[in-house]
Amino acid sequence: MADYTAPVPVPGKNMGKADARIEGREKVTGATQYASDFPVSNPAFAYLVTSAIANGKIRGFDLKAAKAMPGVVEIFTHENAPKREDAGFFAEGGYVTTGFDPLGSAEVKFAGQIIGVVVAETYEVARDAAHRIVVDYAPGDPSASLESRGTETVDAAKVAKGWKDKTAGDFDKAWDSAEVKIEAGYTTPTQHHNPIELFTTTAVWHGDELTIYEPSQFVWGLKNGVAKQLDVDPAKVTVIAPFVGGAFGSKGMMTPRTGIIAAVARAIHRPVKFVATRTQGFTVSTYRAETRHAIKLGADKSGKLTALSHDGWELTSRTDDYKVGGTEATTQMYAIPNVTSKVHIVRADRSTPGFMRSPPEVPYMFALECAIDEMAEKCGIDPVEFRQINDTMKSPVSGDRFTSRHLVECFDAASEAFGWSKRNPKVGSMRNGDWLVGYGCASTCYPANTMPATARVRLSPDGHARVQIAAHDVGTGATTIMGQVVAEAFDIPLSQVNVEMGDSRLPPGPVAGGSMTTASAGSAVKAACDKVIAKFGNRLPTGDALAAAFKKMNTGVVEEYAEWAPPKTSGGVAKLYEGHMAGGSDSPTPILAYAYGAEFVEVHIHSRTKEIRVPRITGAFAGGRIMNPRTARSQLMGGLIWGVSSALHEATEIDEKRARYVNDNIAEYLIPVNADIRSVEVILVPEVDDQVPMGAKGLGELGNVGTNAAVANAVYHATGQRIRELPITIDKLIA
Incomplete structure (x- = not known):
């Protein structure tokens, strides 16, 4: 039997080779170039001035002390900032994370808003000068979070493009007749990205042509967004980001800083390099918004769920829905026939989430x-069994069947590996000396997203x-x-494949988000490989025969370009x-495809101090064809660790009076370290799904x-203790 949990997993059924990362050596030896590493000639350095208030107006600036510093090139505020066009708010189909121009007027909409840019000969001078600027504010009374006075709540279905609340059956009737009921509220906090690679932009003009070096998850989106903002031909904009040092959404969309820095570079006729500070990273990029939830669940005495109501409230900015x-x-x-739900958007004086x-x-x-979990306990049924009882092969909302769903198999594999059968179900019954021991589980799911892609193969x-x-x-990975897609198609070693990515001069690929790169980009690469093979009569020779075929064709190389898009x-x-970021399907009956998994956690809580530890995590996942078990295991392990982080560590603390972030640095924004994560076991459950692109x-x-x-x-x-508010901290357990 294949061992799917080994550091280098042995591939199981429907899995590719567990090849090592082809760029791994470069990364660990420091040879890779990230966006800020690219040298440019005679650069100036930019440093942001950001707002100290969250709501109000700027009466004026005192720039004398800053401008008097030797080495200051220019200072830009809303009074003299280069004009930029509206590129469109991303959620409405545009390019930028917000429709609000932070340098467009004297208005202040959130704390940390860009209100000025100092440009100097060195970074140090720019930073020093920025701190010498005195800003005269007319502050307002800000609303900081979901529960703050002065917020405005609206239905997402009325203001968010394309959103419809999900319903099925007759919830009210099912709820009234349910034999077992639970009703509870849950909250999750604001969480911020803290990537190792900071948010940076380098802008270089050569006449009317612009090159931008910026860590990006979508260089073609950035290319077109900047072109629209600066009113230039997109063909004259190049974005280069060969490697990205942490992103996961924070670098997926164009932020206002990019257009500002590019416009400043054009104004001063010099390249400009900008690197945000850790603190500025909390407001120049996006974040995970805090949410509040109201759940009602109804079931019969056998444990079959009959009714679900899920209302959610999400924080957003005043400027963007x-x-x-x-x-x-x-x-x-789950198989719940009667469903109602509603999503609410709460507008506050904060930057726009993402x-x-x-x-x-x-x-x-x-x-x-x-x-x-609460309902399983109330029904007197084991939490794993309860989820299996309510498994479904079709959506209760649309009635469509899932292309594949191996959730039960994931629970079987993970529960056996974790030792769930050894769990004493009685609350508080398990101990290890002074430590209380608890076992918990949960299901996981994520849609199998795809997006158009193009590729060139030689x-x-x-x-x-x-x-x-x-x-x-x-x-x-x-x-x-x-590289593996090409190697497999051509039946050549991976070492013979050169992969070029992260440059807008290449054929456009999908955004590195929504877990869609393998299926989307891989489909385009495979299509290009197939076109190459077709040139050889649909059968590619190898070795000397390949060289002979090239000679017979009287060509030095065979190169093909291919396009791929989701069906219909x-x-x-x-x-x-x-x-x-166009994707999806225009078909009235699109396929319903999700990846699923089961996760098990062991916690230890000190009986007196309430200190929380997580000695073990086990997850089993079914995600169609696993292209590379080694990189898949790495991704899933990282996800499990991040999940523990969101449970016990991560929360952006907010000053409710001033609507400012308090722990806006990597020293005080808590994330787990090695001592917090001891054992992580990842099980790859084989799954075949021929209805999704690449089977992945x-x-x-x-x-x-x-x-x-x-x-x-x-x-x-x-x-x-049911802790329904994240993160779970010692003070909540003591209370």
């Missing part, structure tokens, strides 16, 4: 999976190949996967070239969905 909308996952997770790994599923599935007579696609590797998608590739479903975001609920459920088993 950004929506997460995670009820799409929760209303289709993508963060598994944006809808992490907060919404936390609420559902905790409620499922084959040489010596059997070496090159693939070019402007997709991205944000640390997931995508570079290796694209109209205009997808054209929109991709315009930098839009995304795994990158699957691993951190539900883990927070598994931790919360384990905490209850250990202590008898």
Whole structure:
């Protein structure tokens, strides 16, 4: 039997080779170039001035002390900032994370808003000068969070483009007649990206042509967005980001800083390099918005669920109606015939939220999976058995069948490996000396997203190949996967494949988000390989025969370009070239495809101090064809760790009076370290699904969905305390 949990897993059924990352040596030796590493000639350095208030207006600036510093080139504020066009708010189909221009007027909409840019000969001078600027504010009274006075709540279905609340059956009737009921509220906090690679932009003009070096998950989106903002031909904009040092949503969309820095570089006729500070990273990029949930679950005495109501409230800014909308996952997770849901958007004086790994599923599935655990206990049924009882092969909302669903198999594999059968179900019954021991579990799911993609593949007579696609590797192993697609198609060693990515001069690929790169980019690469093979009569020779075939064809190389789009998608590739994240299907009956998994957590809680530890995590996942078990295991392990982080560590603390972030640095923003994560076991459950592209479903975001609920459920088993507000901290257990 194959060992799917080994550090280098032995491939099982429907799995590719467990090849090592082809860029791994470069990364660990420091040879890779990230966006800020590229040298430019005679650069100036930019430093941001950001707002100290969250609501109000700027009366004026005192710039005398700053301008008097030797080495200051220019200072830009709303009074003299270069004009930029509206590129469109991303959620409405545009390019930028917000429709608000931070340098467009004297208005202040959130704390940390960009209100000025100092440009100097050195970074140090720019920073010093920025701190010498005195700003005269007329402050307002800000609303900081979901529960703050002065917020405005609206229905997402009324303001968020394309969103419809999910319903099925007759919830009210089913709720009234339910034999067993639970009703509970859950909350998740604001969480911020803290990637190792900071948010940076370098802008270089050569006449009317612009080159931008910026860590990006979608260079073609950035290319077109900047072009629109600066009113230039997109063909004259190049974006280069060969490697990205951490992203997971934070670098997926164009932020206002990019257009500002590019416009400043054009204004001063010099390249400009900008690197945000850790603190500035909390407001120049996006974040995971805090959410609140109201769950009602009804069931009969046998444990069959009969009714679900899931209402969610999500924080957004005053300027943009950004929506997460995670009820799409929760209303289709189990066989519940009667469903109602509603998503609310709460406008406050904060910057606009955005993508963060598994944006809808992490907060919404936390609420559902905790409620499922509570209902299982009330019905007197084991939590694993309860989930298996309510498994379904079709959506209760649409009636469509899932292309494949091996959730039960995941629970079987994970529960056996974890030793769930050794669990004493009685709350507080398990101990290890002074430590209370708790076991908890939860389901995880993530949709099998796809997006149009294009690629170029070249084959040489010596059997070496090159693939070019402007997709991205944000640390997931995508570079290796694209190389493996070519190696497998041409039956050559991976070492003979050169992969070029992360450059807008290459054919456009999908955004590195939504766990879609393998299926989307891989499909385009495979299509290009097939066109190459077709040149040889649909059978590619090897060795000397290949060289002879090239000689017979009287050519030095064979190169082919290919386009791919999800089935029945109209205009997808054209929109991709315009930098839009077009995807999905125009079919009235699109396929319903999800990856699934089961997660188990053991927690230890000190009986007196309430210190919380997580000595063991086990997850089993079914995601269609696993292209590379080694990189898949790495992604799922990272997701599980992030899930524990969201359960016990991560929360952006907010000054409710001033609507400012308090722990806006990597020293005080808590994340787990090695001592917090001891044993992580990942099981890859073989699954075949011939209805999804490449047979593959995304795994990158699957691993951190539900883990927070598994931790919360384990905490209850250990202590008898239901902590429904994340993160779970010592003070909440003491209270």
